[in-house]
Amino acid sequence: MNEAVQTSSEFAPRVFSGIQPSGGLTLGNYLGAMKRFVDTQNTGVQSIYCMVDQHAITVWQDPDKLRRATYELCAGYIASGLDPEKSILFNQSQVPEHAQLGWVFNCVARMGWMQRMTQWKDKAGKNQQNASLGLFAYPALMAADILVYHATHVPVGEDQKQHVELTRDIAAKFNHDYGVDFFPIAEPVIEGAATRVMSLRDGTKKMSKSDPSDASRINMTDDADTIAKKIRKAKTDPDALPSEAKGLEDRPEARNLVNIYAALAETSVDAVLAEVGGKQFSEFKPILSELAVSKLAPISTEMARLMEDTTEIDKILARGAEQARAIAQPILKETYKIVGMVGA
Numbered sequence: 001m002n003e004a005v006q007t008s009s010e011f012a013p014r015v016f017s018g019i020q021p022s023g024g025l026t027l028g029n030y031l032g033a034m035k036r037f038v039d040t041q042n043t044g045v046q047s048i049y050c051m052v053d054q055h056a057i058t059v060w061q062d063p064d065k066l067r068r069a070t071y072e073l074c075a076g077y078i079a080s081g082l083d084p085e086k087s088i089l090f091n092q093s094q095v096p097e098h099a100q101l102g103w104v105f106n107c108v109a110r111m112g113w114m115q116r117m118t119q120w121k122d123k124a125g126k127n128q129q130n131a132s133l134g135l136f137a138y139p140a141l142m143a144a145d146i147l148v149y150h151a152t153h154v155p156v157g158e159d160q161k162q163h164v165e166l167t168r169d170i171a172a173k174f175n176h177d178y179g180v181d182f183f184p185i186a187e188p189v190i191e192g193a194a195t196r197v198m199s200l201r202d203g204t205k206k207m208s209k210s211d212p213s214d215a216s217r218i219n220m221t222d223d224a225d226t227i228a229k230k231i232r233k234a235k236t237d238p239d240a241l242p243s244e245a246k247g248l249e250d251r252p253e254a255r256n257l258v259n260i261y262a263a264l265a266e267t268s269v270d271a272v273l274a275e276v277g278g279k280q281f282s283e284f285k286p287i288l289s290e291l292a293v294s295k296l297a298p299i300s301t302e303m304a305r306l307m308e309d310t311t312e313i314d315k316i317l318a319r320g321a322e323q324a325r326a327i328a329q330p331i332l333k334e335t336y337k338i339v340g341m342v343g344a
């Protein structure tokens, strides 16, 4: 056994998460992922964040757009406060161990498990015969992303919980079939309602980069004026704000704006309502707008700076890939040994 690799059931806590570079970062990505990642990084736990370009190509991606989206995602992470000195930040395709372990997991996962994945069913729809094989196998690659680092905690949105559960099944089957205790059973860390950001035009729909209306979302690249204008125009209802969270039930737009305020101010909905309860939206919106601009405009400015000349990003990613490989290589090597591959 390789000394560098942990093989007991006591795995050191290590966080891993991935985001697809599919373009169009919104306030939802910021609050639901990036800001959470930065907060986690600042607790001191080892954190590894990956831009999963190999996942992105499971559906068609224009090469120039994919490249740009990857740079933009990296710029978004850094502008949000992710510190490459504290976290490992890298691009999946620069660390071949993901795809290599992914192949082993393709041989561990069962067809039946994959066929049950709701995201596969939703994305492939009625046209499964025409979906890429990669789209079907994608959750096994996601398991490899996580387990090639022996990660123990995986912050994800609710929609990815099933894939983390599959990761646990793959780890358990591998450990069982080979009679080892090699891969940890990773825990999903699901985002709370507080960071689930809804559309500014319809509080029952998730804020989405693919909504045809740009006014429905705040983009991480929006400048101060655009942010202020979108908040001013956000849909509301005619009532004053309640003074307790209970009063937001059945008021999706009001709840969304208060949630956004609470998340940006890093406080609770109740604390916000204790201050603004009784106010009309005409009074609350300027307060929200001021906060949103003060938190988000510096991010878009920094993203624009980083995007102007991508050499800085290239350097960060090269270093991140090196750090990631230093962890992944011995784990892959040990996996190959366990499986019986000569030369490992």
Ligand code: TRP
Residues within 6 Å of the ligand: 016, 017, 018, 019, 020, 052, 055, 141, 142, 145, 146, 154, 155, 156, 160, 163
């Ligand atoms: N599947 C995730 C998504 O679409 C992205 C992802 C890929 C991921 N690999 C991961 C998330 C590993 C967490 C851990 O959002």
